Amino acid sequence: MKQTILVIDDMADVRLSAHFLLSNHNFEVIEAESPQQGLDMLSTCSVDLILLDMNYTSDTTSGQEGLDFLARLTKEGISVGVVAMTAWSSIDLAVQAMQQGAGDFIEKPWDNQRLLQVVRQQLKVSALSHQNRSLRQQNQVLQDETLVWQSRPMRKLFDEIERLADTDATLLLTGENGTGKSSIAKAIHQRSQRANNSCVTVNMGAIPESLFESEMFGHKKGAFTDAKEARMGRFEMAKAGTLFLDEIANIPLAQQAKLLRVLESGEYEMVGSSVTQQANVRLISASNANFDEMISQGQFRPDLFYRLNTIELHVPPLRERLDDIMPLAEHFIAKHSLRYGRAKMSLDVAVEAKLKSYGWPGNIRELSHMMERAVLLAPDEVIKVDDIQLRGSASKPTGMAAVMPFMTLEQAELQLLQQALDKTGGLANEAADLLGISRSAIYRRMEKYGIKT
Secondary structure, three states: OOOEEEEEOOOHHHHHHHHHHHHOOOOEEEEEOOHHHHHHHHOOOOOOEEEEEOOEOOEOOOOHHHHHHHHHHHHOOOOOEEEEEEEOOOHHHHHHHHHOOOOEEEEEOOOHHHHHHHHHHHHHHHHHHHHHHHHHHHHHHOOOHHHOOOOHHHHHHHHHHHHHOOOOOOEEEEOOOOOOHHHHHHHHHHOOOOOOOOEEEEEHHHOOHHHHHHHHHEEOOOOOOOOOOOEEOHHHHOOOOEEEEEOHHHOOHHHHHHHHHHHHHOEEEOEOOOOEEEOOOEEEEEEOOOHHHHHHOOOOOHHHHHHHOOEEEEOOOHHHOHHHHHHHHHHHHHHHHHHHOOOOOEEOOOHHHHHHOOOOOOHHHHHHHHHHHHHHHOOOOEEOHHHOOOOOOOOOOOHHHHOOOOOOHHHHHHHHHHHHHHHOOOOHHHHHHHHOOOHHHHHHHHHHOOOOO
């Protein structure tokens, strides 16, 4: 597809020369004899680059008309690359043009090869700028879903986060699986004094007990049989930033003392090294466990628990946040529509009652999965009540209709994993029991497929 260049100049011979040269190099060229005409054309034509003369018949020396045009582009939010055209002696004007947003300038009369070089370079710059804007927009759509809240419980939680984020207090996030604890941890990091440094997330349930020290503190080359290279631990990776320990209750009892030592003294050693290092992290952890019960049963050290929960923040389940359901649903519709390249989709007004009457045992994660399926399966751009299949509302196939369609092993694994988590309301340990695999194995698979609690 040809790229379109708009040439704005009040001299017909200049426009003709540019048109002839650029057309011969496979560009589409359109012309305007004044800045105002150029603005009018931008409202009706898709343009990739503008060649803008800075001086016109009403003012042939100051370049003010060209500068005003650049200011109008900025004011009206028109994102098109501009190359200013000036007389060879007007370097100061060219500098002013670039300060106003022009990407480059070309002297008149121009050298054809120089003009082509500048045009091609600015088209590349414009393409990168467009890509960056697109990524920023996608990031905005894919923003942290836990921040899409309106309900009173979440506004109260947000107020607490705002007060605590700028401190280095150790935080424990509690609440059911799927409520968005990991996303809230990242939101806290982004509001902290450490926001310019790393936020490192560790799923404690996915770390085999034998590798705990290596994963958390790192190891030197040759520290053990498989240590062929030195490895940086998570405390070092998160240096001057935030370390988020998800599923903290899954740390084996034997390893809890090693974590406790770091929290008490701020010191640790890499495996295979005698050099003591200082930990410099803000620690946030999360769990859905009943710590009182675990402590009474000897499964979790009380001294470690007290170190972890300097401040405890409870994240309420979705069923207690009815005012958040529709904003979250609309967020996920936008997110998954973008992901799967579907036209911008919306929810029929009748859907709200159905979503709010459901208990959401899987919380935000279940809502995300539900909206993802609706985006994929809805026949048109408006998602209707019949397109929303809540747990227990879909009829179960029988006979040959129950045969699983052909898919790859990874697809089957992901489907079974999601079904098990849905069935247990997002409880990973119970899902592991359903699937007949270990707890560490299910956390590894959840991490593999990007499934968060």
